[in-house]
Amino acid sequence: MDGPASLQGQRPLWHSGxxxxxxxxxxxxxxxxxxxxxxxxxxxxxxxYAVLDQSMNTAGGPTPAQILHPAAAFWQTLAVFGxxxxxSMATVALKYRNRGxxxxxxxxxxxxxxxxxxxxxxxxLDLIAQGAAWTRSGFLAAFWILIxxxxxxxxVGLLWMAVMMMQVMVLGITGDVVTRLLNLRLFWQFQAxxxxxxxxxVYLRGxxx
Amino acid sequence: xxxxxxxxxxxxxxxQQASGLGYSLGFILxxxxxxxxxxxxxxxxxxxxxxxxSISAIALLALLSQSLLFFRMDFSAAHVWKxxxxxxxxxxxxxxxxxxxxxxxxxxxxxxxxxxxxxxxxQPTLLQ
Numbered sequence: 151m152d153g154p155a156s157l158q159g160q161r162p163l164w165h166s167g168x169x170x171x172x173x174x175x176x177x178x179x180x181x182x183x184x185x186x187x188x189x190x191x192x193x194x195x196x197x198x199y200a201v202l203d204q205s206m207n208t209a210g211g212p213t214p215a216q217i218l219h220p221a222a223a224f225w226q227t228l229a230v231f232g233x234x235x236x237x238s239m240a241t242v243a244l245k246y247r248n249r250g251x252x253x254x255x256x257x258x259x260x261x262x263x264x265x266x267x268x269x270x271x272x273x274x275l276d277l278i279a280q281g282a283a284w285t286r287s288g289f290l291a292a293f294w295i296l297i298x299x300x301x302x303x304x305x306v307g308l309l310w311m312a313v314m315m316m317q318v319m320v321l322g323i324t325g326d327v328v329t330r331l332l333n334l335r336l337f338w339q340f341q342a343x344x345x346x347x348x349x350x351x352v353y354l355r356g357x358x359x
Numbered sequence: 360x361x362x363x364x365x366x367x368x369x370x371x372x373x374x375q376q377a378s379g380l381g382y383s384l385g386f387i388l389x390x391x392x393x394x395x396x397x398x399x400x401x402x403x404x405x406x407x408x409x410x411x412x413s414i415s416a417i418a419l420l421a422l423l424s425q426s427l428l429f430f431r432m433d434f435s436a437a438h439v440w441k442x443x444x445x446x447x448x449x450x451x452x453x454x455x456x457x458x459x460x461x462x463x464x465x466x467x468x469x470x471x472x473x474x475x476x477x478x479x480x481x482q483p484t485l486l487q
Contacts, residue, residue: 172371174368174371174373175371175372175373175437178373178441179440179441182441182444183444186444186445186448189448189452190448190451190452190455193451193452193455193456194455196456197455197456197459197460198459200456200459200460201459201460201463204467206467220397220400220401221397221401224393224394224397227390227393228390231386231389231390231393232386234386234429235382235383235385235386238377238382238385238386238429239379239382241374241377242377242378242379242382244369244374244377245369245374245375245377247369323368323369324368325368328368328369328371328374329368332373332374336430339425339429339430342389342425342429343422343425343426343429346389346392346393346418346421346422346425347418347422349393349396350393350396350414350415350417350418350421351415351418354396354397354400354414355411355414357400358400358407358410358411358414359407359411
């Protein structure tokens with residue numbers, strides 16, 4: 151340390167006056183930290199599933215290999231990845247202030263998200279028809295909760311997307327609307343990352359073990 | 360984080376990070392990785408453990424490609440805090456899932472009670 155004279159001209163470590171904050175970056179960082187805490191919820195659910203998908207936890211009911219169909223679930227993979235891709239492309243249109251292309255991207259993302267939810271509901275109804283409801287065994291309880299938790303996130307994301315489409319139409323591309331669109335992009339892309347784990351560690355692993 | 364009060368929100372780094380090429384690559388790679396994992400599983404080309412390790416590695420690659428191409432994780436001024444917070448969270452994922460599985464793996468071993476252990480089956484559990 152050369153003494154205070156050497157600090158002249160450098161940025162202070164802190165100061166008590168008013169500082170300018172970047173509201174978009176601050177809000178998206180805050181939302182990202184929230185998403186990470188949400189990811190830890192999924193870590194807990196995956197941990198519970200990894201414990202309960204053993205044969206001793208099926209209580210005489212169906213095993214993972216009997217109820218999981220990875221090839222059929224690949225359509226859900228395509229739907230969720232396609233939806234995330236469409237929404238991401240909508241934000242490329244936002245970058246160029248092309249409102250029509252952005253709304254088109256959001257509409258496609260919304261439709262593919264609905265396809266995903268529809269496929270998941272169909273799977274759930276099939277499971278109930280087979281007597282494989284969540285009350286049947288510890289394994290099925292963990293399976294239902296994990297899959298439904300992701301499905302609930304998708305449903306909330308679709309609701310959010312519908313609200314954002316209305317806000318873009320009514321309010322236009324304002325600073326707040328842009329921030330919300332960016333946060334929704336984080337949220338929606340996060341669903342694709344969770345689905346990678348669900349597809350590999352539930353659907354594929356289920357027919358191997 | 361830099362101040363952008365006087366700029367259009369569309370000039371913000373997080374809006375400008377949107378890349379059609381990056382997102383297209385992210386979508387193609389994610390789909391290709393999942394398809395590869397599916398085909399590998401259906402072909403049963405490997406024994407169960409190597410197969411599990413292989414599809415786990417493929418999942419890791421898919422997550423990595425999404426982190427880089429969808430989330431645009433890097434160490435630029437606009438993204439460094441998100442990247443660092445994500446990196447610091449990865450050990451928490453591994454610990455929470457790994458330790459839980461490890462605990463119950465050994466618990467399962469201790470709970471195997473055969474007829475050679477009379478009376479053990481009548482021990483009350485903590486929940487009874």
